[in-house]
Amino acid sequence: MPYLVILGGGESGVGTAILGQKQGYTVFLSDFSKIKDTYKQILLRHNIPFEDGGHTESKILTAEIVMKSPGIPDTAPIIQKLHQKNIPVISEIEFTSTHSTSQTIGITGSNGKTTTTMLTHHLLNNGGLNIGIGGNIGKSYALQVAEFSYSSYVLELSSFQLDGIVNYAPHIAVITNISPDHLDRYGYKYEKYIDAKFRITMNQTEEDYLIYDADDEPTANWFKSNTTKAKLIPFSIKRTVEKGAYLKDEKSIVINIDDEDLIIDTDNISLQGKHNYKNSMCAIIIVKLLKIEESSIRSSLKTFQGAEHRLERVLNVRGVQYINDSKATNVSSVFYALDSMATPTVWIVGGVDKGNDYNEIMELVKEKVKAIVCLGVDNKKLIDAFGGVVDRIAEAGNMVDAVDKAQGFAEVGETVLLSPACASFDLFKSYEDRGRQFKDAVQGLQE
Structure with a gap:
């Protein structure tokens, strides 16, 4: 059986351990810090060997594959040693996607990704889709694939999670916007952070979609020298777009992705403010692509409650x-x-x-x-x-x-x-x- 080592005993690490065990891997989990008692109990219940308070290198550097939790930087000494031995180090998102046939919607961006992810899940769930929610929010993607049977997942994806993907490709990808963040993890080089966000589209095909902010300067600059195979769908609050979403007269959101306009008054959306209109545009485009009924979209937009700790x-x-x-x-x-x-x-x-x-x-x-x-x-x-x-x-x-x-x-x-x-x-x-x-x-x- 292949030997899987997991670094980090938090939500993503423990979820990956459970999925790895279910898929027949020999699993060992190691955390340099202390693991919370709740997670220790889960590992013990599943008979998954683990350690905390330090790394035993002899157990880690013999791995065939390593899943690194997103909080661990590439500069960590144990990661450097794994790279020197050419042992693959991937993210939970990459590992889980190789063991799931469910379609995914991946949402990243410097701001708005949590709200957009939650709103998208709300609209799809109310629209009758068997949809899970994970990534950087809620229960780990890995745990849900191990223990549930959702037909689709909407995933909030941080740049750290995208750093660890190799083949992962969402059917629908969203980049809400890009602004300087986490520059300490990217050597204070903004370009590296921008490139990390765009990893979300690197494996997409002509059958996939990339939804992006047409008002966002870093995004526009990336497109000047880079391409993606995915179908591009822009949204804007500053101008009219031919195919995508835009704000009309400060009063309504217009969605046109299938030659038939869906017009929604902003007064009928529970999330207010221009940044939230953008979040709503992303979510509405997604659910339109997935053929959710217009009546369901309208009613769900009125009932959504925003994310905790966000305005x-x-x-x-x-x-x-x-x-x-x-x-x-x-x-x-x-x-x-x-x-x-x-x-x-x-x-x-x-x-x-x-x-x-x-x-x-x-x-x-x-x-x-x-x-x-x-x-x-x-x-x-x-x-x-x-x-x-x-x-x-x-x-x-x-x-x-x-x-x-x-x-x-x-x-x-x-x-x-x-x-x-x-x-x-x-x-x-x-x-x-x-x-x-x-x-x-x-x-x-x-x-």
Whole structure:
């Protein structure tokens, strides 16, 4: 039996271990850090050998194939040693796709991919398709292929997951947009990050589709010197497109992919804001390609609830609206958030900077932001960037302190927005932990 080693004992690693075992591999899982007890119990229940707190190289460097969890960089010493021995190192997405005949829809992009993935799943599920959802969201793709029998999957795919594909090809691929993110993982070379996103289409054929943002400059620049075999379907909020989707008169979305226009008033879409109109366009194009009934599409667009930690309205406390946008871990995400603010805003920002250029949002900050609360271990870059732009800037060492300071700045009819532009790992376990602490702190204002 082929020997499969899995590096990383999180959702993707444990799911791959279960699928690998089911497919007849000899499986060993190794995590340099501690594995959560919940995952350890799953591994024990399936009699899958594992280790944590370090790597036993003699067990790893004899592998025939290695699945690397997306959080492990290629620069990790164990990965370098595997490359030196020419042992294939792939992602969960690649491994799982070789053991599944189900059609996939792959959605990537710097911003909007979670919302687009969730909305697409909502529309397809309500439209009667036997559809799973995975990738960078929910239960792992591998675990679902091992334990369920979905006819199709919609997968949220990060650049890290796409770095580890070899032959994977989604039937429908989406690149929502591209802006600088995770540059620390790409040697601070934006071109490498852009190329990683476009790996989603590298194996597609003439029978497949690539949906892309016609307004996005990095995407347009990539197409000037690169090609794909997939059928191209653009979407735009700035201009009319002949075949694809566009925003008409700021009031309706027009979808034309089969010579018959589907027109949907933006008032009839639960997700508001121009960035969400783009997310909706992607999802509607997908479900139209998969022949979902128009009546189902219209009703489902009205009932969709957005993703947690993405412009999530938490509470209105004494006339001040609190919004949790903890998933905004880059400047481009913050741009969308600030652009959607309709009232003076107190902005909670900060964390682990990933190479941000704050000039991209400077004009929006001048227009929308009345005060800033910096929430990070090192806030120097933020203070240097905005110290001469916003009159009131405060620092906070924890979320309760940040919310208290923001409340002190905010007045009736205004907004407090947590939209950090940074990774969370200096003060929090994850962006989810950061968002939940924000919501808890806001709840505490009522007590």
